[in-house]
Amino acid sequence: xxxxxxxxxxxxxxxxxxxxxxxxxxxxxxxxxxxxxxxxxxxxxxxxxxxxxxxxxxxxxxxxxxxxxxxxxxxxxxxxxxxxxxxxxxxxxxxxxxxxxxxxxxxxxxxxxxxxxxxxxxxxxxxxxxxxxxxxxxxxxxxxxxxxxxxxxxxxxxxxxxxxxxxxxxxxxxxxxxxxxxxxxxxxxxxx
Numbered sequence: 001x002x003x004x005x006x007x008x009x010x011x012x013x014x015x016x017x018x019x020x021x022x023x024x025x026x027x028x029x030x031x032x033x034x035x036x037x038x039x040x041x042x043x044x045x046x047x048x049x050x051x052x053x054x055x056x057x058x059x060x061x062x063x064x065x066x067x068x069x070x071x072x073x074x075x076x077x078x079x080x081x082x083x084x085x086x087x088x089x090x091x092x093x094x095x096x097x098x099x100x101x102x103x104x105x106x107x108x109x110x111x112x113x114x115x116x117x118x119x120x121x122x123x124x125x126x127x128x129x130x131x132x133x134x135x136x137x138x139x140x141x142x143x144x145x146x147x148x149x150x151x152x153x154x155x156x157x158x159x160x161x162x163x164x165x166x167x168x169x170x171x172x173x174x175x176x177x178x179x180x181x182x183x184x185x186x187x188x189x190x191x192x
Contacts, residue, residue, distance in 0.1 A: 093173040094181040100171050110180045111169045133162045133190050163188035 071079065082088050082101060089104045115121050137158045144154040166187075169180035186192055 091170060094170040095172070095174045098173065100173060102171065106178075107169065107171065107180070110171070110178065111182075114169065114180055114182060127164050129162050129164045129190065133159055136190055159190055159192075162190045162192075165189050 069076070079090070083090050087104055088101060089107050090099065090101050091107075092098065093100050140157055141151075141154050144157070145151065166185040168183050168185070170183060172179045172181055
């Protein structure tokens with residue numbers, strides 16, 4: 001009866017923290033009876049309001065006109081011609097996001113000139129991505145384990161694989177002289 005349940009519950013006292021428990025860090029089953037929870041009853045008024053809201057949203061979407069193109073057909077064709085021309089680059093600018101059309105060779109030369117700054121950049125003989133990934137994972141694992149986190153928890157923060165970062169440049173149009181903003185995309189990288 002009730003007294004027997006109290007006795008069983010009071011006898012259950014783990015002598016050590018769970019991470020050092022003889023079950024390999026797993027929590028033993030709790031000896032208390034769980035209360036069964038019933039799903040909430042349907043609220044017809046709420047269901048009706050939700051359905052009406054869905055209908056209203058669908059009607060608004062159907063009535064909304066798509067925005068008109070801000071380019072004429074001729075301008076659109078001209079832009080497509082420029083984009084298909086390998087001698088011309090169409091890209092957005094660094095700050096304002098406006099469209100920039102420039103010779104590909106000019107953008108390439110600005111980018112190469114920027115990368116030749118030996119105080120900022122260093123030419124590498126090989127791709128260090130995998131080596132860096134292993135170092136970051138090892139350091140992270142060591143720090144988390146020494147702070148008492150379980151190995152299964154630390155694995156959540158590890159990077160299983162990483163791609164080499166992609167470098168590209170955007171022209172700065174807000175400066176008096178033509179310069180570029182170097183961008184290194186972190187997508188798929190070590191810290192993604």
